[in-house]
Amino acid sequence: MNHYEQYAGVTFEQHGQETRVTAYHPDLELHGIGRSAAVFRIKATRLVIKVFFPGYTHIAAEEAVIYRTLEGLPQFPDLYEAGPTYIVIDYIEGKTLFECLIEGIWIDPAYIKQVDEALMAARRLGLTPSDVHLRNLILTPEGRIYLIDLARFRQGQQVDHQWEDLKRMYRVYRLRFMPKRYAERWLNGVAYLYRTFVNDPRR
Known part of the structure; x- marks a missing residue:
């Protein structure tokens, strides 16, 4: 039922x-x-x-x-x-990492490690994680990371590099002189350019 x-x-x-x-x-x-x-x-x-x-x-x-x-x-x-x-x-209570950047909430290296561990666990089960981006990563008040919107974790599909590219940007974000808060319009613009010219998961 x-x-x-x-x-x-x-x-x-x-x-x-x-x-x-x-x-x-x-x-x-x-x-x-x-x-x-x-x-x-x-x-x-x-x-x-x-x-x-x-x-x-x-x-x-x-x-x-x-x-x-x-x-x-x-x-x-x-x-x-x-x-x-x-x-x-x-229902997962918390903020997406996208919202964290808009609000200036610090994204700790431990959160990145949690995402890596989750993706590794999914791969061990035969899935191919894809289209991992800031809007489908939720940080809870307890400091735990959850991944949502998993339709593009299908088996056998082409591997994309979006998460690895985000981690490269994270290394820049961590630098002391870099801002920790960003305008939503700016982030949306970066995401649009990335999807258009680098990695469109819908192709």
């Missing part, structure tokens, strides 16, 4: 290149909208439901397989349910 299927009946509308949420269950709270799905926190729980846009619903099954493969690893949310258009996983 699917306990959370009632929450998957989300209505979307397309406005040019943008997908908007127009209606959803009253027990849900919109948490964020990405390239292929909208994420809602289920009120009075520690869970989120990720509902995929029309045209992207096949990703629900792909991502569910990846979460099941990673089950038990401490750096990844647990999967509770999956359906044709959605998955239900842990």
